[in-house]
Amino acid sequence: MENLNLLSGFFQAIENDFRISTTHIAIFAALLQFRASKDFVNPIQAYSIEIQSIAKIMSHKTYQKCMRELDDYGYLIYVPTKNKNRRSSIYFHLE
Template sequence: MENLKLLSEFFQAIDNDFRISTTHIAIFAALLQFRANRGFINPIQAYSIEIQKIAKIMSPKTYHKCMRELHEYGYLFYVPTKNKSRRSSIYFI
């Protein structure tokens, strides 16, 4: 139920935000699905490829760009890692 509330709040927030694309929406929804599969923890720890697979996004460049923008726009808090053997942290606000 909490994920549905977050998704609903996200859609309300982006209603008039022209910066948000379908790719941003796909990533946000994928993050919520990933979170649900892990017991609704906050923050989630994820490799980019895990979220890309759920969101059906092939390009790592697109994924990282959209994640950075979602962070900059205030929709989530993203702590990327440069170490490929460590997961990034994503906090839902």
């Protein structure tokens, strides 16, 4: 239910935000799906390839750009790691 509330809130928030593209939406939905598979933890720890696979995004650059923008626009908090052996952290704004 919590993921549904997050998704619903996200769609309400982006309704008039023309910076958000279908790629951002796909990534956000993929993050929620990944979170559901991890027992709804917050933050989630994920490799980019795990989320890209769910979102059907092939380009790592596109993924990174959209994740940075989702963070910059305030939809989530993205803490990337430069170490390929460590997962990045993604925090959701829970109410």
